[in-house]
Amino acid sequence: MSNLKQVKLGSQGLTVPSIGLGCMGMTGMMGMKVYGESNEKEAIATIHRSFELGGNFLDTADLYGPFKNEQLISQAIDGKRNQYIIATKFGFEMDDNGNGAGRTNGSKNYVKKAAERSLRNLNTDYIDLYYLHRLDRDTPVEETVEAMSELVKEGKVRYIGLSEVGSETIRRAHKVHPLTAVQTEYSLFERQVEELGVLQTLKELGIGFVAYSPLGRGFISGEIQHPEDIPADDFRRYLPRFQGEQFYKNIELLNEVKKMAQEKQVAISKLAIAWVIAKGHVPIPGTKRVKYLEQNISAATIELSIEDVSRLEAIIPLGTQTGDRYADMKDVNL
Template sequence: MTRRPTPKDYINAELQVLGAFSLRYPQVETIMSLPINIPQREIGKTGVKTSVVGLGCMNLAPGVYGKVDDAESIQLLNTALEIGCNFWDTADIYGADGYSERLISKVIKDRRAEVFLATKFAFDVSSGKINGSPEYIAKACAGSLERLGTDYIDLYYMHRMDPSTPIEESVSAMAKLVEEGKVKYLGLSECSAETLRRAHKVHPITAVQIEYSPWTLDIEKNEVLKTCRELGISIVAYSPLGRGFLTGNYRSIDDLEEKDWRRSNPRFKGENFAKNLKLADSIKEVAEKKGVSAAQVTLAWLLAQGDDIFVIPGTRREKYLVDNAASGSLQLSKEDLNQIRTLSEAFQPSGDRYDQYGMDMLNR
């Protein structure tokens, strides 16, 4: 019987093809020959450290970015742990019936202590609305625990804010989960600065998950970043690569799979795609001068914005997982940082982050 390749086999093969000959496993090297040594930072004021480069797991569910292969996804997750990428992020809405959570359960059943696991609630499928009621929160948490096959969640986020339920009521219900030992730390996603302050008065908020990248600098302008720093709350940047756009790997909408949801995203549609390529190409030029990937430069730039920043890029491919992970050890010069800052601030994204339905749920 043919032996199934291990993560070490995969990485060795990548290195041989690209001419990187030194390998000290598990301190592996990436496709761009950078060593992997992912730093760990304290998240919030918890005293707990986790990898600054995490893994977004929405990609592991079918119907989001196209087809998935569960066997490859499981291998991806195991590889993540082998290289020290142990901050995993999922949600009960990622795939039908919590598909992403169920997949993760297959890996963490024997490795739970190795993972700092975050998941999210609020999208009530039964009503089609955002639900932050105490009753729903208790039910949602129980469902996630069952699907994940664990008795605790490290970081539990409210995915979007419920305009019909005061945030104080929602956070009080979340705090009860902490008291019961079902959840360790609390977070909010895409909240306003005012909502964050109100929530933090009820129970300490450990992290805010929010979109942050060179083409989405909103949190620097709407008081969210400032408020997080005032209160000692970490920023967990989702879509840190602009939903893959800033990798430079996509040149037209046709490069996306037929069922990839990004085909309907405003920044990928019509003339917006070509206009937004200008930023991706500019970042790629910086990366090429340094002999690294555009993804690595982008992630390293984000991490350099403060020691309270974490990034959770998603991928279905091991080579990109390994490539992203190496950004944690990439040190950009002051000149590099300033150049990307200048490019980002001068760039005006073409198209909104989401369609109108999605935009209406932000900054509540």
Template sequence: MTDIGRRRLGTDGPWVSAVGLGFMSFRTGSGPEEERQARAVVDAALDAGVTFVDTADVYGPEHSEILLGRVVRGRRDRVVIATKFGNPLDRAMNPDHRIDGRPEYVRRAIEASLRRLGVDHVDLYYLHRVDPTVPIEDTVGALKELVQAGTVGHIGLSEAGPQTIRRAHAVHPLAAVQSEWSLFSRDIEATIVPVTRELGIALVPYSPLGRAWLTGTVRSRADLDTHREAHPRFAEANFATNRALADEVATVAGELGVRPSQVALAWVLARGEDVVPIPGTRHPEFVRENVGGVAVVLSPEQLGRLDGLADRVAGERAYRPETIGTEAPPSEVAAIRKGR
């Protein structure tokens, strides 16, 4: 196992590798071939020193958790497992509730995730998206009960607004907040980052490679899979602008003799010791490449050149935390539930 440095999730959460592994790419099935590929990726991650793996019940749905459970069996003690809930998998039971943060759903969701993962607890359990019709205090209260019961080690939120983070943290300490953060997506720096740092909450950036823009491998729309093809930043009207920006990252990488993805991850890692990016991949060689970003040191001049890229990106990122209702105090939740 390689030593790639450690960072802590929150003030009393687990220590994890400075770079984690996002497991969303494993969502198309859980058959033998998918399991073989998932095992190869996790083997490469563990060999490279990665100890933190992030998944969610909705990836697949279910396939990602099932595969992760299978490939870490027998070595559970080497992996800090994070998973997420809040997107109901059985829409027939809850057709009008796109996101579900009700306490009773929290309990059902963790039981199902533990079963799929084949473990007796998860180390970090996130609310995947904030339910605007349920006070965050109610959702986090149910999560607190899971911590007390031992089925969850620590809790977190994904794409929550600053006031929601404060209210949640007042009920039970949050170990981490997950949000998109990269050279192409910096909007959380003005609102989310100051709050998490004030409260001692770690930041876990997903899509730190700009959904592959920052790897230098996307040259035409023919390089896109169906998942990225619909993303605004890969739209035909935005493509040339964003490719030119990605080329600027590649130029810095050429100066250092490293890969563009390593420059992008080095930039994220340089944001602070409370930051743990989770790039995702289906390929062992890219796991090793991503981990190499830990050793890349960007000069002040290079950092300055990279810092301005986000202001020039064409197209919105896929999700922003300030959606209707997420910041609503409990007194307003009933009105939101009625469709105000």
């Protein structure tokens, strides 16, 4: 293991590397490709290379695949389970064949069912960090978190968190059982958690923040120059950021960020990840290829000054319209 900096995630005792690995793209999701073709052998090699570089914080979910992602991770970490920190998520109701993921379910019974299934798929007897993937609006969050709390008491889960939730929900949940982390999409192109005061709430309560898609679903890599560059069966085709006039407005902003990256002689993706780290958060860029994994992890060595951070944020100020992070935002609790 390298000396990748370790940071406290929240205030409940969990320590993680300053950058994690998002694993969703390694298997796709619900029959859709995510960021192109997947290759199991290369995906496992990516997880192993991450570990060699100190990146042992893996992020998955039962929805990814479904189930195949957790099973892939189980295979990759076989024999070294206690050397990895595994975060997984639940909340989209599915049967054991992966069918029926149309609605969210945070009921006590489903929490237990989903956790037991993830434990089997991961081939482990504990989950380091267990998130509610999306809020179930028909179940009080207190009921869901109480059930998650029971999993902690049973030793099946070590820490708990929520994904894509607003300040009021966070406060209500935290009263039932201390949250370790909240996960939301966050990048130079997606800062709604700042605009709505969510990050301030987390700071006040001592809850960590995990930023998924810190490269804007691959947009900030600069490799996509036209919407048509995205394969027809890639889910990004349906995201507002990648559509029509909005896409080209975003490209103009990206070109300004690229100028700064060139001045600093770093890849634009590294600059974007370094910005998230400089803000005090833990990014989990997703990749399934060793080449990009090495590039992403090296971003953790880049130190940005306060002036650098301010300059980046002046290019894309808070409130800049860059396109919603989902075509349908109904599952996002703001």
